[in-house]
Amino acid sequence: MSQEPNVAPYDSEPEDHSFTRRGFVKVALGGVCAAYGVAVAYPVYRYLNSPVEKAAAASKVREVKLPDADQLPKGSALMFKFGTAPALLIHHEDDTWVSMSAVCTHLGCTVEFQPAQSRIFCACHGGEYDARTGAVTGGPPPKALEVYTVTPMEGGMTITRS
Amino acid sequence: MANTYEYLDDRLGLSDLKALADKKTVPLHRGSYWYYWGGISLFCFIVQAVTGVLLLVYYRPGPEAYESVRQITNEIHFGWLIRSAHNWAANIFLFSTFVHMFSVFFMKAYRQPREFGWWSGIALLLLGMLFGFSGYLLPMDELAYFATKVGLEIPNAIPLIGPPIANLLRGGLEVSEFTVQRFFALHAVVLPALFLPLLMFHLYLVQRHGNALPVSEEAKPAAERKSIPFFPNFLAKDLAMWLITLNVIALMASLFPWQLGPPADLLKPAPLGIKPEWYFLSQFQTLKVIGQWIPGYAGEVFGMSLFTLGLVLWFLIPVFDTRSAKGNRARMATYFGIFVLTVLGLTTLWGYLAAA
Secondary structure (H helix, E strand, O other), rough: OOOOOOOOOHHHHHHHHHOOOOHHHHHHHHHHHHHHHHHHHHHHHHHHHHHHHHEEEEEHEEEEEEEEEOOOOOOOEEEEOOOOOOEEEOOOOOEEEEEEEEOOOOOOEEEEEOOOOOOOEEEEOOOEEEOOOEEEEEEEOOOOOEEEEEEEEEEEEEOOOO | OOOHHHHHHHHOOOOHHHHHHOEEEEEEEHHHHHHHHHHHHHHHEEEEEEEHHHHHOOOOOOHHHHHHHHHHHOOOOOHHHHHHHHHHHHHHHHHHHHHHHHHHHHHHOOOOOOHHHHHHHHHHHHHHHHHHHHHHHOOEHHHHHHHHHHOOOHHHOOOOOHHHHHHHOOOOOOOHHHHHHHHHHOOOOHHHHHHHHHHHHHHHHHHHHHOOOOOHHHOHHHHHHHEEEEHHHHHHHHHHHHHHHHHHHHHHHHHHHOOOOOOOOOOOOEEEEOOOOOOHHHHHHHHHHHHOOOOOOHHHHHHHHHHHHHHHHHHHHHHOHHHOOOOOOOHHHHHHHHHHEEEEHHHHHHHHHHHO
16 A cells, blocks of 8 residues: 555644534534434333333242242142233242242243252253252253242232342 | 454445445525425424334224323323323424425525426325324324314215225224224324335435526526535534524423323313314415305215325425426416415414414
8 A cells, every 4th residue: 555645625634623614514523413312212211111111020029929929729820920020929838838930040031940850940941950949950041040028918918039 | 453444445436426426516506495394304304213112112003002101101200201202203394394394495406407306295295294194093082082083984985985985094994003003004004114215215306406596596507606515614513504403303302291181082072173283284274264155064075085186286396396397487387386485484473373
Protein backbone atom coordinates (compact mmCIF):
# COMPACT_ATOMS: atom_id res chain seq x y z
CA MET A 1 0.00 0.00 0.00
CA SER A 2 2.25 2.78 -1.18
CA GLN A 3 -0.67 4.91 -2.34
CA GLU A 4 -0.47 8.62 -1.50
CA PRO A 5 -3.25 9.51 0.94
CA ASN A 6 -5.81 11.74 -0.73
CA VAL A 7 -5.88 14.58 1.77
CA ALA A 8 -8.94 16.79 1.81
CA PRO A 9 -8.45 20.49 2.66
CA TYR A 10 -10.47 20.17 5.91
CA ASP A 11 -8.21 17.46 7.26
CA SER A 12 -5.07 19.44 6.54
CA GLU A 13 -5.85 22.04 9.21
CA PRO A 14 -3.25 22.22 11.99
CA GLU A 15 -3.84 20.11 15.12
CA ASP A 16 -4.50 23.09 17.42
CA HIS A 17 -7.53 24.08 15.37
CA SER A 18 -9.31 20.82 16.19
CA PHE A 19 -12.11 22.65 17.97
CA THR A 20 -13.63 24.21 14.87
CA ARG A 21 -17.15 25.44 14.29
CA ARG A 22 -17.68 22.45 12.01
CA GLY A 23 -16.49 20.10 14.73
CA PHE A 24 -18.74 21.72 17.29
CA VAL A 25 -21.81 21.50 15.05
CA LYS A 26 -21.02 17.85 14.34
CA VAL A 27 -20.78 16.96 18.03
CA ALA A 28 -23.87 19.00 18.94
CA LEU A 29 -25.87 17.41 16.11
CA GLY A 30 -24.72 13.95 17.12
CA GLY A 31 -25.69 14.68 20.71
CA VAL A 32 -29.15 15.89 19.75
CA CYS A 33 -29.68 12.82 17.55
CA ALA A 34 -28.59 10.55 20.39
CA ALA A 35 -30.92 12.37 22.80
CA TYR A 36 -33.84 11.90 20.40
CA GLY A 37 -32.88 8.27 19.92
CA VAL A 38 -33.01 7.67 23.66
CA ALA A 39 -36.23 9.68 24.05
CA VAL A 40 -37.92 7.42 21.49
CA ALA A 41 -36.24 4.14 22.41
CA TYR A 42 -36.83 4.34 26.17
CA PRO A 43 -40.67 4.45 26.10
CA VAL A 44 -40.69 1.78 23.37
CA TYR A 45 -38.45 -0.46 25.46
CA ARG A 46 -40.55 0.00 28.61
CA TYR A 47 -43.71 -0.57 26.56
CA LEU A 48 -42.47 -3.86 25.14
CA ASN A 49 -40.95 -4.88 28.47
CA SER A 50 -44.17 -4.31 30.48
CA PRO A 51 -45.25 -7.97 30.75
CA VAL A 52 -41.66 -8.96 31.60
CA GLU A 53 -41.67 -6.55 34.54
CA LYS A 54 -45.04 -7.87 35.65
CA ALA A 55 -43.87 -11.48 35.46
CA ALA A 56 -40.61 -10.65 37.23
CA ALA A 57 -42.62 -9.15 40.10
CA ALA A 58 -44.89 -12.21 40.21
CA SER A 59 -41.93 -14.61 40.19
CA LYS A 60 -40.60 -13.02 43.38
CA VAL A 61 -43.32 -14.81 45.37
CA ARG A 62 -41.82 -16.64 48.37
CA GLU A 63 -44.86 -18.57 49.56
CA VAL A 64 -47.73 -20.42 47.90
CA LYS A 65 -50.78 -21.85 49.69
CA LEU A 66 -52.26 -24.99 48.16
CA PRO A 67 -55.73 -25.62 49.60
CA ASP A 68 -56.83 -29.28 49.68
CA ALA A 69 -53.31 -30.42 48.76
CA ASP A 70 -53.33 -32.59 51.89
CA GLN A 71 -55.89 -34.79 50.08
CA LEU A 72 -53.19 -35.78 47.55
CA PRO A 73 -52.98 -39.64 47.55
CA LYS A 74 -49.75 -41.30 48.53
CA GLY A 75 -47.40 -42.05 45.62
CA SER A 76 -48.66 -39.21 43.48
CA ALA A 77 -47.67 -35.68 42.63
CA LEU A 78 -49.36 -32.35 41.99
CA MET A 79 -48.20 -29.65 39.60
CA PHE A 80 -48.67 -26.05 40.69
CA LYS A 81 -47.44 -22.58 39.77
CA PHE A 82 -44.86 -21.12 42.09
CA GLY A 83 -44.85 -17.46 41.03
CA THR A 84 -44.70 -17.89 37.27
CA ALA A 85 -42.89 -21.22 36.98
CA PRO A 86 -44.18 -24.81 37.35
CA ALA A 87 -43.39 -26.72 40.55
CA LEU A 88 -44.04 -30.20 41.97
CA LEU A 89 -45.56 -31.36 45.23
CA ILE A 90 -44.94 -35.07 45.83
CA HIS A 91 -46.66 -37.22 48.47
CA HIS A 92 -44.39 -40.24 48.87
CA GLU A 93 -45.58 -43.74 49.87
CA ASP A 94 -43.96 -43.34 53.30
CA ASP A 95 -46.17 -40.26 53.91
CA THR A 96 -43.35 -37.74 53.50
CA TRP A 97 -43.96 -34.58 51.52
CA VAL A 98 -41.47 -33.06 49.13
CA SER A 99 -41.79 -30.01 46.92
CA MET A 100 -39.38 -28.78 44.28
CA SER A 101 -39.05 -26.80 41.10
CA ALA A 102 -40.37 -28.63 38.03
CA VAL A 103 -38.08 -26.79 35.60
CA CYS A 104 -35.25 -28.99 34.35
CA THR A 105 -31.91 -27.31 35.06
CA HIS A 106 -30.61 -28.50 31.69
CA LEU A 107 -32.67 -26.58 29.11
CA GLY A 108 -35.81 -25.63 30.98
CA CYS A 109 -38.34 -28.32 30.02
CA THR A 110 -40.99 -29.27 32.59
CA VAL A 111 -40.09 -32.47 34.44
CA GLU A 112 -42.41 -35.30 35.48
CA PHE A 113 -42.65 -37.39 38.67
CA GLN A 114 -42.61 -41.11 37.82
CA PRO A 115 -43.85 -43.00 40.90
CA ALA A 116 -43.03 -46.46 39.46
CA GLN A 117 -39.35 -45.64 39.22
CA SER A 118 -39.58 -43.20 42.11
CA ARG A 119 -37.68 -40.63 40.07
CA ILE A 120 -38.17 -37.29 38.40
CA PHE A 121 -37.65 -37.48 34.69
CA CYS A 122 -37.23 -34.92 31.93
CA ALA A 123 -38.45 -36.21 28.57
CA CYS A 124 -36.58 -33.61 26.51
CA HIS A 125 -33.04 -34.94 26.97
CA GLY A 126 -33.43 -37.73 29.48
CA GLY A 127 -32.43 -35.88 32.63
CA GLU A 128 -33.11 -37.78 35.89
CA TYR A 129 -33.41 -36.46 39.44
CA ASP A 130 -33.87 -38.00 42.86
CA ALA A 131 -37.55 -37.65 43.87
CA ARG A 132 -36.64 -36.73 47.49
CA THR A 133 -33.61 -34.50 47.23
CA GLY A 134 -33.81 -33.22 43.66
CA ALA A 135 -30.20 -34.32 43.10
CA VAL A 136 -29.18 -35.28 39.56
CA THR A 137 -29.06 -39.07 39.15
CA GLY A 138 -28.55 -39.28 35.43
CA GLY A 139 -28.55 -37.46 32.10
CA PRO A 140 -27.28 -34.02 31.17
CA PRO A 141 -28.67 -31.67 33.92
CA PRO A 142 -25.83 -29.59 35.43
CA LYS A 143 -27.35 -29.14 38.90
CA ALA A 144 -30.09 -30.30 41.26
CA LEU A 145 -33.69 -29.08 41.25
CA GLU A 146 -34.41 -26.40 43.85
CA VAL A 147 -36.22 -27.96 46.81
CA TYR A 148 -38.89 -26.01 48.73
CA THR A 149 -40.12 -26.30 52.31
CA VAL A 150 -43.52 -27.98 52.78
CA THR A 151 -45.54 -26.99 55.86
CA PRO A 152 -48.97 -28.53 56.58
CA MET A 153 -51.68 -25.95 57.26
CA GLU A 154 -55.37 -26.04 58.07
CA GLY A 155 -56.95 -27.74 55.00
CA GLY A 156 -53.90 -27.72 52.74
CA MET A 157 -50.19 -27.21 52.38
CA THR A 158 -47.96 -24.15 52.38
CA ILE A 159 -44.89 -24.17 50.15
CA THR A 160 -42.11 -21.69 50.89
CA ARG A 161 -38.72 -21.00 49.44
CA SER A 162 -35.82 -19.18 51.01
CA MET B 1 -13.94 1.81 4.52
CA ALA B 2 -13.16 2.59 0.86
CA ASN B 3 -13.03 -1.11 0.16
CA THR B 4 -16.40 -1.68 1.77
CA TYR B 5 -17.89 1.09 -0.35
CA GLU B 6 -16.39 -0.39 -3.50
CA TYR B 7 -17.62 -3.85 -2.56
CA LEU B 8 -21.17 -2.62 -2.05
CA ASP B 9 -21.07 -0.23 -5.01
CA ASP B 10 -20.06 -3.02 -7.42
CA ARG B 11 -22.98 -5.11 -6.27
CA LEU B 12 -25.68 -2.57 -5.44
CA GLY B 13 -24.86 0.37 -7.71
CA LEU B 14 -24.60 2.94 -4.92
CA SER B 15 -22.87 5.46 -7.19
CA ASP B 16 -25.92 5.50 -9.48
CA LEU B 17 -28.00 6.56 -6.50
CA LYS B 18 -25.43 9.15 -5.55
CA ALA B 19 -25.37 10.53 -9.09
CA LEU B 20 -29.15 10.73 -8.95
CA ALA B 21 -29.04 12.54 -5.60
CA ASP B 22 -26.36 14.96 -6.86
CA LYS B 23 -28.37 15.82 -9.96
CA LYS B 24 -31.68 16.35 -8.14
CA THR B 25 -32.60 19.93 -7.33
CA VAL B 26 -35.57 21.57 -5.67
CA PRO B 27 -36.90 24.88 -7.02
CA LEU B 28 -36.64 27.87 -4.75
CA HIS B 29 -39.40 30.49 -4.93
CA ARG B 30 -42.09 32.23 -2.91
CA GLY B 31 -44.13 29.04 -2.57
CA SER B 32 -41.29 26.61 -1.80
CA TYR B 33 -42.63 26.26 1.72
CA TRP B 34 -45.49 24.14 0.39
CA TYR B 35 -43.07 21.48 -0.84
CA TYR B 36 -42.63 20.24 2.74
CA TRP B 37 -46.18 19.03 3.24
CA GLY B 38 -45.88 15.83 1.25
CA GLY B 39 -42.81 14.94 3.30
CA ILE B 40 -44.65 15.71 6.53
CA SER B 41 -47.44 13.36 5.44
CA LEU B 42 -44.87 10.68 4.65
CA PHE B 43 -43.26 11.09 8.06
CA CYS B 44 -46.65 10.81 9.79
CA PHE B 45 -47.29 7.64 7.83
CA ILE B 46 -44.00 6.19 9.06
CA VAL B 47 -44.95 7.10 12.64
CA GLN B 48 -48.31 5.41 12.03
CA ALA B 49 -46.62 2.24 10.80
CA VAL B 50 -44.23 2.08 13.75
CA THR B 51 -46.77 2.89 16.48
CA GLY B 52 -49.29 0.65 14.72
CA VAL B 53 -46.96 -2.33 14.93
CA LEU B 54 -46.32 -1.50 18.59
CA LEU B 55 -50.07 -1.42 19.32
CA LEU B 56 -50.39 -4.75 17.52
CA VAL B 57 -48.24 -6.25 20.27
CA TYR B 58 -51.05 -5.87 22.84
CA TYR B 59 -54.24 -5.18 20.90
CA ARG B 60 -56.73 -8.05 20.69
CA PRO B 61 -59.56 -7.64 18.17
CA GLY B 62 -62.92 -9.30 18.73
CA PRO B 63 -64.78 -9.50 22.05
CA GLU B 64 -61.73 -8.45 24.08
CA ALA B 65 -61.03 -5.33 22.01
CA TYR B 66 -62.15 -2.80 24.63
CA GLU B 67 -60.37 -4.56 27.49
CA SER B 68 -57.11 -4.78 25.54
CA VAL B 69 -57.20 -1.06 24.71
CA ARG B 70 -57.98 -0.34 28.36
CA GLN B 71 -54.89 -2.32 29.33
CA ILE B 72 -52.77 -0.52 26.74
CA THR B 73 -54.02 2.83 28.01
CA ASN B 74 -53.90 2.18 31.75
CA GLU B 75 -51.59 -0.71 32.55
CA ILE B 76 -48.83 -1.13 29.98
CA HIS B 77 -45.90 1.28 30.49
CA PHE B 78 -46.16 4.18 28.02
CA GLY B 79 -49.08 2.43 26.32
CA TRP B 80 -51.07 5.66 26.58
CA LEU B 81 -48.22 7.47 24.82
CA ILE B 82 -47.96 4.97 21.95
CA ARG B 83 -51.74 4.99 21.48
CA SER B 84 -51.96 8.79 21.62
CA ALA B 85 -49.04 9.15 19.22
CA HIS B 86 -50.84 6.80 16.82
CA ASN B 87 -54.00 8.91 17.06
CA TRP B 88 -52.29 12.28 16.79
CA ALA B 89 -50.06 11.18 13.94
CA ALA B 90 -53.21 9.97 12.14
CA ASN B 91 -54.83 13.38 12.53
CA ILE B 92 -51.71 15.26 11.52
CA PHE B 93 -51.30 12.87 8.57
CA LEU B 94 -54.75 13.74 7.27
CA PHE B 95 -54.25 17.44 7.94
CA SER B 96 -50.90 17.61 6.16
CA THR B 97 -52.27 15.51 3.30
CA PHE B 98 -55.12 18.01 2.86
CA VAL B 99 -52.64 20.90 2.91
CA HIS B 100 -50.42 19.02 0.44
CA MET B 101 -53.38 18.37 -1.85
CA PHE B 102 -54.58 21.97 -1.88
CA SER B 103 -51.07 23.32 -2.38
CA VAL B 104 -50.66 20.97 -5.34
CA PHE B 105 -54.04 22.15 -6.59
CA PHE B 106 -53.29 25.86 -6.38
CA MET B 107 -49.81 25.44 -7.90
CA LYS B 108 -51.61 23.52 -10.66
CA ALA B 109 -49.01 20.83 -10.07
CA TYR B 110 -51.51 18.27 -11.36
CA ARG B 111 -51.02 19.54 -14.91
CA GLN B 112 -49.26 17.35 -17.41
CA PRO B 113 -47.10 15.33 -17.03
CA ARG B 114 -48.07 14.93 -13.35
CA GLU B 115 -51.69 13.74 -13.67
CA PHE B 116 -50.92 10.35 -12.16
CA GLY B 117 -49.35 12.02 -9.16
CA TRP B 118 -52.65 13.80 -8.58
CA TRP B 119 -54.73 10.68 -9.07
CA SER B 120 -52.58 8.44 -6.91
CA GLY B 121 -52.47 11.20 -4.29
CA ILE B 122 -56.26 11.40 -4.08
CA ALA B 123 -56.44 7.61 -3.87
CA LEU B 124 -53.93 7.75 -1.00
CA LEU B 125 -56.01 10.40 0.78
CA LEU B 126 -59.16 8.30 0.41
CA LEU B 127 -57.31 5.25 1.74
CA GLY B 128 -56.07 7.45 4.59
CA MET B 129 -59.65 8.36 5.44
CA LEU B 130 -60.61 4.67 5.35
CA PHE B 131 -57.68 4.02 7.70
CA GLY B 132 -59.15 6.66 9.98
CA PHE B 133 -62.65 5.23 9.80
CA SER B 134 -61.63 1.60 10.37
CA GLY B 135 -59.13 2.45 13.09
CA TYR B 136 -61.67 4.53 14.96
CA LEU B 137 -63.78 1.47 15.80
CA LEU B 138 -60.94 -0.64 17.16
CA PRO B 139 -61.07 0.56 20.82
CA MET B 140 -64.78 -0.36 20.77
CA ASP B 141 -65.77 2.39 23.18
CA GLU B 142 -69.04 4.32 23.04
CA LEU B 143 -67.83 6.96 20.54
CA ALA B 144 -66.21 4.35 18.29
CA TYR B 145 -69.43 2.36 18.29
CA PHE B 146 -71.70 5.21 17.24
CA ALA B 147 -69.21 6.63 14.75
CA THR B 148 -69.12 3.28 12.97
CA LYS B 149 -72.88 2.81 13.23
CA VAL B 150 -73.47 6.20 11.60
CA GLY B 151 -70.61 5.84 9.12
CA LEU B 152 -71.96 2.57 7.80
CA GLU B 153 -75.24 4.33 6.99
CA ILE B 154 -73.35 5.91 4.08
CA PRO B 155 -72.83 2.72 2.05
CA ASN B 156 -76.27 1.69 3.32
CA ALA B 157 -77.80 4.62 1.40
CA ILE B 158 -76.63 3.32 -1.99
CA PRO B 159 -79.80 2.06 -3.70
CA LEU B 160 -80.24 -1.73 -3.92
CA ILE B 161 -76.66 -2.90 -3.34
CA GLY B 162 -76.12 -0.60 -0.34
CA PRO B 163 -77.67 -2.64 2.48
CA PRO B 164 -75.89 -5.92 1.61
CA ILE B 165 -72.58 -4.03 1.38
CA ALA B 166 -73.15 -2.39 4.76
CA ASN B 167 -74.05 -5.77 6.29
CA LEU B 168 -70.92 -7.36 4.88
CA LEU B 169 -68.76 -4.56 6.26
CA ARG B 170 -70.52 -4.84 9.64
CA GLY B 171 -70.53 -8.64 9.77
CA GLY B 172 -74.12 -8.59 10.95
CA LEU B 173 -77.06 -6.27 11.40
CA GLU B 174 -75.49 -4.40 14.32
CA VAL B 175 -71.96 -3.22 15.05
CA SER B 176 -70.49 -6.05 17.14
CA GLU B 177 -67.29 -7.96 17.86
CA PHE B 178 -67.47 -9.30 14.29
CA THR B 179 -67.30 -5.74 13.02
CA VAL B 180 -64.18 -5.02 15.11
CA GLN B 181 -62.53 -8.18 13.88
CA ARG B 182 -63.03 -7.40 10.19
CA PHE B 183 -62.28 -3.70 10.60
CA PHE B 184 -59.05 -4.78 12.23
CA ALA B 185 -58.18 -6.99 9.24
CA LEU B 186 -58.98 -4.02 7.00
CA HIS B 187 -56.99 -1.55 9.09
CA ALA B 188 -53.89 -3.64 9.75
CA VAL B 189 -53.62 -5.81 6.63
CA VAL B 190 -55.81 -4.88 3.67
CA LEU B 191 -55.39 -1.10 3.73
CA PRO B 192 -51.60 -1.18 4.27
CA ALA B 193 -51.32 -3.72 1.44
CA LEU B 194 -53.13 -1.28 -0.85
CA PHE B 195 -51.54 1.87 0.54
CA LEU B 196 -47.87 0.89 0.38
CA PRO B 197 -47.57 0.07 -3.35
CA LEU B 198 -49.63 3.15 -4.18
CA LEU B 199 -47.34 5.25 -1.99
CA MET B 200 -44.27 3.81 -3.77
CA PHE B 201 -45.87 4.69 -7.10
CA HIS B 202 -46.61 8.22 -5.86
CA LEU B 203 -43.02 8.68 -4.63
CA TYR B 204 -41.64 7.23 -7.85
CA LEU B 205 -43.58 9.84 -9.80
CA VAL B 206 -42.28 12.62 -7.57
CA GLN B 207 -38.78 11.34 -8.28
CA ARG B 208 -39.51 10.99 -12.00
CA HIS B 209 -40.92 14.48 -12.57
CA GLY B 210 -39.39 16.45 -9.72
CA ASN B 211 -41.16 19.27 -7.88
CA ALA B 212 -43.68 21.13 -9.96
CA LEU B 213 -43.26 24.85 -10.47
CA PRO B 214 -46.21 27.21 -10.20
CA VAL B 215 -47.30 28.40 -13.65
CA SER B 216 -46.15 31.95 -12.90
CA GLU B 217 -42.69 30.71 -11.92
CA GLU B 218 -42.40 28.51 -14.97
CA ALA B 219 -43.11 31.52 -17.19
CA LYS B 220 -39.87 33.15 -15.99
CA PRO B 221 -36.73 32.69 -18.06
CA ALA B 222 -34.62 29.78 -16.85
CA ALA B 223 -31.80 32.07 -15.73
CA GLU B 224 -34.10 33.84 -13.23
CA ARG B 225 -35.33 30.62 -11.62
CA LYS B 226 -33.51 29.60 -8.49
CA SER B 227 -33.07 26.13 -7.09
CA ILE B 228 -31.17 24.33 -4.35
CA PRO B 229 -29.59 20.86 -4.44
CA PHE B 230 -31.80 18.16 -3.00
CA PHE B 231 -28.85 16.51 -1.31
CA PRO B 232 -27.98 17.62 1.27
CA ASN B 233 -29.64 21.07 1.31
CA PHE B 234 -33.31 20.26 0.80
CA LEU B 235 -33.04 16.93 2.58
CA ALA B 236 -31.68 18.69 5.67
CA LYS B 237 -34.64 21.08 5.63
CA ASP B 238 -37.01 18.17 5.05
CA LEU B 239 -35.53 16.32 8.01
CA ALA B 240 -35.83 19.45 10.14
CA MET B 241 -39.54 19.50 9.24
CA TRP B 242 -39.79 15.85 10.25
CA LEU B 243 -38.19 16.67 13.58
CA ILE B 244 -40.69 19.49 14.14
CA THR B 245 -43.51 17.09 13.25
CA LEU B 246 -42.15 14.50 15.68
CA ASN B 247 -42.07 17.17 18.39
CA VAL B 248 -45.63 18.24 17.63
CA ILE B 249 -46.84 14.63 17.77
CA ALA B 250 -44.99 14.02 21.05
CA LEU B 251 -46.27 17.26 22.54
CA MET B 252 -49.89 16.70 21.54
CA ALA B 253 -49.78 13.05 22.63
CA SER B 254 -48.38 14.02 26.05
CA LEU B 255 -50.54 17.08 26.68
CA PHE B 256 -53.75 15.74 25.17
CA PRO B 257 -53.60 11.96 25.51
CA TRP B 258 -56.37 10.19 23.64
CA GLN B 259 -59.18 9.20 25.98
CA LEU B 260 -60.99 5.89 26.22
CA GLY B 261 -64.74 6.26 26.81
CA PRO B 262 -67.10 3.76 28.43
CA PRO B 263 -67.40 0.45 26.57
CA ALA B 264 -69.76 0.20 23.60
CA ASP B 265 -73.25 -0.86 24.66
CA LEU B 266 -76.01 -1.80 22.25
CA LEU B 267 -78.68 -0.72 24.74
CA LYS B 268 -77.26 2.66 25.68
CA PRO B 269 -78.53 5.81 23.92
CA ALA B 270 -76.02 7.92 21.98
CA PRO B 271 -74.31 10.58 24.14
CA LEU B 272 -75.42 14.20 23.57
CA GLY B 273 -73.24 16.37 21.33
CA ILE B 274 -71.69 13.35 19.58
CA LYS B 275 -69.90 14.33 16.38
CA PRO B 276 -67.44 12.67 14.02
CA GLU B 277 -63.73 13.44 13.73
CA TRP B 278 -62.95 16.73 12.01
CA TYR B 279 -62.07 15.10 8.70
CA PHE B 280 -65.61 13.73 8.37
CA LEU B 281 -67.33 16.76 9.87
CA SER B 282 -67.94 18.49 6.55
CA GLN B 283 -69.79 15.53 5.06
CA PHE B 284 -71.62 14.98 8.36
CA GLN B 285 -72.87 18.56 8.49
CA THR B 286 -73.78 18.65 4.79
CA LEU B 287 -75.83 15.46 5.16
CA LYS B 288 -77.52 16.94 8.22
CA VAL B 289 -78.43 20.16 6.38
CA ILE B 290 -79.61 18.34 3.27
CA GLY B 291 -81.66 16.09 5.52
CA GLN B 292 -83.58 19.14 6.71
CA TRP B 293 -84.42 20.23 3.15
CA ILE B 294 -85.10 16.81 1.74
CA PRO B 295 -86.16 14.59 4.60
CA GLY B 296 -85.67 10.86 4.70
CA TYR B 297 -83.95 8.43 2.42
CA ALA B 298 -84.07 10.73 -0.64
CA GLY B 299 -82.00 13.35 1.16
CA GLU B 300 -79.33 10.83 2.05
CA VAL B 301 -79.11 9.60 -1.53
CA PHE B 302 -79.00 13.19 -2.80
CA GLY B 303 -76.22 14.07 -0.37
CA MET B 304 -74.18 11.01 -1.28
CA SER B 305 -74.61 11.72 -4.99
CA LEU B 306 -73.44 15.28 -4.40
CA PHE B 307 -70.28 14.09 -2.61
CA THR B 308 -69.55 11.55 -5.33
CA LEU B 309 -70.02 14.16 -8.05
CA GLY B 310 -67.76 16.62 -6.23
CA LEU B 311 -65.10 14.00 -5.74
CA VAL B 312 -65.21 12.96 -9.42
CA LEU B 313 -64.88 16.61 -10.53
CA TRP B 314 -61.99 17.12 -8.13
CA PHE B 315 -60.35 13.93 -9.33
CA LEU B 316 -60.69 14.87 -13.00
CA ILE B 317 -59.37 18.43 -12.70
CA PRO B 318 -56.21 17.63 -14.73
CA VAL B 319 -58.53 16.72 -17.59
CA PHE B 320 -60.72 19.81 -17.30
CA ASP B 321 -57.97 22.33 -16.72
CA THR B 322 -56.41 22.49 -20.16
CA ARG B 323 -55.23 26.06 -19.67
CA SER B 324 -52.53 25.39 -17.06
CA ALA B 325 -51.36 22.38 -19.05
CA LYS B 326 -50.40 24.88 -21.76
CA GLY B 327 -48.69 27.13 -19.23
CA ASN B 328 -51.48 29.71 -19.05
CA ARG B 329 -53.13 31.09 -15.94
CA ALA B 330 -56.24 29.05 -15.17
CA ARG B 331 -58.49 31.37 -13.19
CA MET B 332 -61.52 29.06 -13.34
CA ALA B 333 -59.54 26.22 -11.78
CA THR B 334 -58.31 28.55 -9.03
CA TYR B 335 -61.86 29.72 -8.34
CA PHE B 336 -63.03 26.10 -8.25
CA GLY B 337 -60.29 25.31 -5.71
CA ILE B 338 -61.21 28.33 -3.57
CA PHE B 339 -64.86 27.31 -3.75
CA VAL B 340 -64.13 23.72 -2.64
CA LEU B 341 -61.83 24.90 0.15
CA THR B 342 -64.44 27.42 1.35
CA VAL B 343 -67.27 24.89 1.32
CA LEU B 344 -65.17 22.32 3.17
CA GLY B 345 -64.00 24.93 5.69
CA LEU B 346 -67.42 26.45 6.32
CA THR B 347 -69.31 23.16 6.64
CA THR B 348 -66.60 21.85 8.97
CA LEU B 349 -66.83 24.98 11.11
CA TRP B 350 -70.61 24.82 11.00
CA GLY B 351 -70.57 21.18 12.06
CA TYR B 352 -68.19 22.03 14.87
CA LEU B 353 -70.32 24.92 16.15
CA ALA B 354 -73.59 23.01 15.76
CA ALA B 355 -72.27 20.16 17.89
CA ALA B 356 -70.66 22.38 20.53
